[in-house]
Amino acid sequence: MERLTSFGNDPSDRPPCQGCSSYLVEPYIRCAECGPPDFLLCLQCFTRGYEYKKHQSDHKYEIMTSDFPILEAGWTAQEEMALLEAVMDCGFGNWQDVAYQMRSRTKEECEGHYMKNFINNPLFSSTLLSPRHTEDARVADTAIPFKPTDDPPRPSFDSQLSRDMAGYMPARADFMEEFDNYAEWDLKDIDFVDDDSDILHALKSAVVDIYHSRLKERQRRKKIIRDHGLINLRRFQVLERRYPKEVQDLYDIMRRFARVVGPLEHDKFIESHALEFELRKEIRRLQEFRREGVQLFCGVRVYERVRRVREEERRKRTALCEALQYVHDARSCQQWLNKQAAIDAGITPVVNTITTSGRRSAPPLNLTGLPGTEKLNEREKELCQVVRLVPGAYLEYKQALLSECRRQGGLRLAQARSLIKIDVNKTRKIYDFLIKEGYVNKA
Structure with missing residues (x-):
């Protein structure tokens, strides 16, 4: 009888021969009548008819060897x-x-x-383990918050995507901070000893039970994240954009119910509402055709074309009314009407410059007597007069921009605008002036 042994290649892992005490090498003999423990002999002792205590040379025996195929022919x-x-x-x-x-x-x-x-x-998934047991074993105690077929994103540290992923670490397939991250603190000093009273022992057991319930809640949240693929936020947002605006709003509202249903049921729920939205839209379209007297589908194209022309004419009239609200003199109004008439006739209009009374620029700021004027040079005084900026505020803005430039090794206009919360045109003039004078350099 042939049996599969479980001994490794190391000789010390093999049992010794009962006759000569040498480590057994396959094939060897096991007595079928003696034992337990097993009575094992090497081939040399077996051929000599070795007998010891109850073991006799005429006992039934088994040949122990692993020289036979199991899974594939040619592989013993x-x-x-x-x-x-x-x-x-x-x-x-x-x-x-x-x-x-x-x-x-x-x-x-x-x-x-x-x-x-x-x-x-497939033997191991269909015969040895049931599919349900395999699924339970896969999701029972795992910390992987994404499906095994997904390729998890690997953003750089402190990036926007990394912050959106809530500290998820792809290399460890886990989060930097768990949900209820300090749940273990409540029982780190608990020690069960024999001299505890019944009340104290029951209290400690209750604390452990509470900790187990918190662990279950942590695992439940990880399972929701994994099943619904929430860790890959970018792909999740791309899938949401497939729907129209109304369905996206519904998606945001119904996302809270994802915790009580599976991912397939949740997607079917959203898809059914998207289909309902499309059906309602088509019903409203057909009702419009019926109100307008269209009875056949062949007349829909004619109706759509006429409606587009009518809307275009209405849009032109609306644009004319809006333009006439801002035209206050007869000459400008006549020029605008002539231009529109030429466009409608397919003629390139002659553009005439309409002279209007422009807004007067503000006079330069008088710096006489203002604090901080003595700290400015002539070019800085001229800048403050043109920009109409008091010297004290200019000095504060200049110091803030110089400090940021030294810290970053350069300064961009966007950074200057984020530091100085004033009119963007004034900020641009101050930034260009500091660049020209060599106080700061561009990043």
Whole structure:
């Protein structure tokens, strides 16, 4: 009778022969009548008819060997065990070292056999383990908040996407801070001793039960994130943009119910509402056709074309009314009407410059007697007069921009506008002046 052994390649892991005390090498003999413990003999002691205590040479026996195929013809059980042990020692994917440790197979043979029989073998998912048990084992105690088929994003630290991902670390498949991150603090000093009173023991047990419930809530939230694919925020937003604005608003409102239904049921719910929105839109369109007297679908194209022309004419009249509100003299109004008439006739209009009374520019600011004027040079005084900025405020703005430039090694206009909360045109003039005078340099 042939049996599969479970001894490794190390001789010290093998049992000794009961006759000569040497480590057993396959094949060897096991007595079928003696034991437990098993009475094992090497082939040399068995051929000599070795007997010891109750063991007799005429007892029934079994030949212990692993020289037979299990999963694939040409691969013995001993080679299967050696392959598993080599993968465990060298790591999955390091097929060169795995083949070197086995010595009897090449790198390609080891990789192909392992992937075929231990990774892609449907036997383990259909016969040995039920699909329900496999799914439970996959999601029971895992911290991976995304589906195994997804490629999780790997943003740089302190980026906007990293902040949106709430501290998710793809390398560890976990979050930097867990939900209820300090749940362990409540029981870190609890110690069950024999001399505890019944009330104290019950209190400690209640604290542990509360901690277990908090762990379940943490795991439940991770499961929601993983099942609904919420960790990949960018892809999630792209999927939302497929829907019209009304359905997107509904999506935002109904997102809170994702925790009580599965991802497939939630998507079906949203898709059904999107379909309802499209049906209602089509019903309103058909009702409009009926109100306008369109009875056949062949007349829809004519109605749509006439409606577009009518809306275009209405838009022109509306634009004329809006333009006439801002035209106050007869000459400008006549020029505008002539221009529109030329456009309608397909003639390129002659553009005449309409002289209007422009807004007068403000006079320069008088700096006489203002505090801080003596600290300015002539060019800075001229800038403050043109920009109409008091010297004290200019000096504060200048100091803030110089400090930011030294800290960043350069300064951009956008940074200057974020530091100085005044009119953007004044900020631009101050920034250009400091660049021209050499006080700051561009980033």
